[in-house]
Amino acid sequence: MAYPAEVPALSDRYLGRPKMDVARCGADCQACIDVCPTDAIVRETRQEGTMGAGKVDERTSKALRIDLGRCLFCQECVKACPEGAIEFTGNHRLAARTRSDLVVEGEAKRLFAALDERMLRVFRRSLKLRQVSAGGCNACEADVNVLNTIGFDWGRFGIQCVASPRHADGLLVTGPVTENMRAALLKTYEAVASPKLVIAVGACAISGGPFSGLGAQNDGLGTLLPVDLYIPGCPPHPLTILEGLLGLLGRIEHDAPP
Amino acid sequence: MTSLLTIRNGTAAPLRTIPILGAVEFAEAVVGAPARGRRVASLFALPWGTSRAPHLAVVLAHDDAGVLECGVTEIVGHRFASMTESCPEVHLFEREIAENWSVVPEGHPWLKPVRRWQTPNDTTTAEFFQMAGDEIHEVAVGPVHAGVIEPGHFRFQCHGEHVFHLEIALGYQHRGIEGALVGGPKKRTIHQIETLAGDTTIGHAIAYCQLIEALIEEPATARGRTLRAIALELERLANHVGDLGALAGDVGFLPTASFCGRLRGDLLNMTALLSGNRFGRGLVRPTGVALDCEPARGQMLLERLHAAARDIEDAVSLLWTSPSVMSRFEEVGRVTTATARSLGLVGPAARASGLARDVRAHHAGDFFGASPFDLVTNEAGDVFSRAYVRWLETRWALDFVRARLLGLPDGPIRARENVPSTLGASLFAVSLVEGWRGEICHVAATDDGGRFLAYKVVDPSFHNWMGLQMALRDQQISDFPLCNKSFNLSYCGHDL
Structure with missing residues (x-):
């Protein structure tokens, strides 16, 4: 496929990036919050919205935000919203560099920056990754594997999964990090030479996904490892994964920060 | 022969209609199943009655008749007589019950953890079947493998390239989903079902929905x-x-x-x-x-x-x-x-x-x-x-x-x-x-409030991992990837 020059046609039912028109939210409505299975929708009560002489901008102070790192893209919120304020836009560009950039408000422009100059010089044309599955359901793993096939062929960008962490420039982690995989994950990370990258693929690796809160897992990479790239989805579309990686390597144009 | 409760796939029956068998009768029903054209579809412990004391529950599949047979028996004094020696297909079910309920299947030939190892985080310290002899060596692989694949630990007993025995230790993918389903259905239940084994989203979702429809x-x-x-x-x-x-x-x-x-x-x-x-x-x-x-x-x-x-x-x-x-x-x-x-x-x-x-x-x-x-x-x-x-x-x-x-x-x-x-x-x-x-x-069993009292999932991989281990006997170790792929079993489906 010609990606990134051309974006292949996805299913008309593919959901992609959600968008929320908070201006339409009813005063005390929290229907979307109530139905969300992973508490991905949060109500921010912020003070930044304060305008002038102690007057509060009502709309801003109650702004609802969607945490893409928790979202399973199940559409329960869309069905529950009486105002039709939430829609999924079919935009596959979801990856972010920081955890907080995954929490989006309204139609806020996506924040994204490539690696810095020093890291780009090392990794831009050749990125070897060691994949670690740490409690994943094998869907993220499958859609990482597909990037190896003749269709997506991430090898043409110098990206490859390698067998040993000693040969790797970083880890690509899937799954909520089960207790039973925590030690193996940390050992694998230690075995990778610096400078190294950590890429969290899927809702589980970012937040625990559908398993968040369960005692046998750790709600994702969280504080266990420093994460350089977050790729949301349950599982993310292969295109979303590839787009995130190419963005990280400065090989694809991104929306400018607002 | 004591009669078991007979039901069809995708139907429900009142819990009280399941016969409570004596320990001997229950064991006879399970051990005698293969000879009577039945096989064990599920064997697990079910909280029973007002005391919620765990009882052994079995579901036998009678394929030729297209029906399922169910029965329970009390677990007395936290122990029951293992049936594995005479009915190997229950070996892993018994280990799972022992682990989840702190009961002992007495006489189980290879009783070791399924998902919760004694040494946290490291199954490789658990006991493995070992051979002795000149030039016999062990090969240990995993949990992190060479490919993009789920984690598991493989222990081969080899003489040169020749594999005498392979033992597979799993549990790395254990998320604790069955426990999370109890008390449901909740708003997250269907999503946890769809991710029991992500490559079998449709299969597990249909199994769940058929249960709900019966209930x-x-x-x-x-x-x-x-x-x-x-x-x-x-x-x-x-x-x-x-x-x-x-x-x-x-x-x-x-x-x-x-x-x-x-x-x-x-x-x-x-x-x-x-x-x-x-x-x-x-x-x-x-x-x-x-x-x-x-x-x-x-x-x-x-x-x-x-x-x-x-x-x-x-x-x-x-x-x-x-x-x-x-x-x-x-x-x-x-x-x-x-x-x-x-x-x-x-x-x-x-x-x-x-x-x-x-x-x-x-x-x-x-x-x-x-x-x-x-x-x-x-x-x-x-x-x-x-x-x-x-x-x-x-x-x-x-x-x-x-x-x-x-x-x-x-x-x-x-x-x-x-x-x-x-x-x-x-x-x-x-x-x-x-x-x-x-x-x-x-x-699934529901309580008197119509909530899940127990929810037991058996992914096909739970039955089949031992098949892969037997397939490797007397093979070249270099044929392991090929044999493994020919089964392509689920790790998370086994570990849940």
Whole structure:
């Protein structure tokens, strides 16, 4: 496929990036919050919205935000919203560099920056990754594997999964990090030479996904490892994964920060 | 012979109608099952009565009669007599019960942890079967493997390249889903079901929804059932075709490997055409499906299937006529019919060892409509046999999906939009689905408030991992990847 020059046609039912028109939210409505299975929708009560002489901008102070790192893209919120304020836009560009950039408000422009100059010089044309599955359901793993096939062929960008962490420039982690995989994950990370990258693929690796809160897992990479790239989805579309990686390597144009 | 409760797939019965057997009668029913044409679909501990004391509960599948038989027995003094020596197919079930409920199956020949090891985080310190002798050596692999694959630990007892024994330790993927399901259904339940094993999203979701439908006495609509069957076979197609390609890759036969990698993607994209998600998330819901297949969408699916079927035929047929492939597939990783039967294997692995077991043939009711179902078996039990069975199933599924798309029943896609938050009270229900790896078995019991008192999932991999271990005996260690791929079992489905 010609990606990134051309974006292949996805299913008309593919959901992609959600968008929320908070201006339409009813005063005390929290229907979307109530139905969300992973508490991905949060109500921010912020003070930044304060305008002038102690007057509060009502709309801003109650702004609802969607945490893409928790979202399973199940559409329960869309069905529950009486105002039709939430829609999924079919935009596959979801990856972010920081955890907080995954929490989006309204139609806020996506924040994204490539690696810095020093890291780009090392990794831009050749990125070897060691994949670690740490409690994943094998869907993220499958859609990482597909990037190896003749269709997506991430090898043409110098990206490859390698067998040993000693040969790797970083880890690509899937799954909520089960207790039973925590030690193996940390050992694998230690075995990778610096400078190294950590890429969290899927809702589980970012937040625990559908398993968040369960005692046998750790709600994702969280504080266990420093994460350089977050790729949301349950599982993310292969295109979303590839787009995130190419963005990280400065090989694809991104929306400018607002 | 004490009579067990007889029910059909996808039906419920009051908990009080399940006979409580004495320990001896219960053991006789389980141990004698294979001789009476039954096999163990599930064996687990069920909190029973007002005390909620764990009782052993068994679900036997009587395939020829198309029925399931259920019974329970009290666990007295935290111990029961192990049945594994005389009925090996319960070996892992007993280990699981011992681990989850702190009870002892007395006399179990190899009682060790399934998912919760004594040394946290490290199964490799657990006891493994060991051989002694000059130049005998052990090879340890995993949990982090060379490929993009789930974690597991493999311990080989070798003499040179020759493998005498392989023992597989799992549990790395354990998330604790069964425990999380108790007290449900909750708003997260269906999402946890869809991710029990992500490559079997459709299979597990159907098993769950059939249970819910039995527990609320509201069957799925005809159109919903047909769309489920289509999605289930698309899931089978994507995985069978992908694995046939991966098998080709493991013997260095790149044309089929490359083609099938792409074709698998085409098949996943057909599922995405139905559900928006390549694994079918959000499609199967209680009393039917959430998304319809309008005529234009059906037409597009048919056109894509037509093109894919032609390419799949071309790509896969190359395997059977290439001596370099066949010489690597044949007589490697053999599991005899007797071994397969005694271990209780299911799915293509069982059928490739000559066992006629398939939920679609024996327990599917009218799930597949009027389409005649071909139960495929092959006696050889080797890598070739497992590959060829999957090829024949691929062909059947291609025809089936096309036929059902052309004959979609009219009417609503589901009977109701929202399922009541409480189910029928004090019921017991069993649901079987033939996923692409084999029999998926979900069993639920509800409390007097209509909530899940217990929810037991048996992924086909739970039955089949021991089959892979037996397949490796007396093989070259270099054939492990090939044997492993010919089973392609689920780690998370086993570990849940």
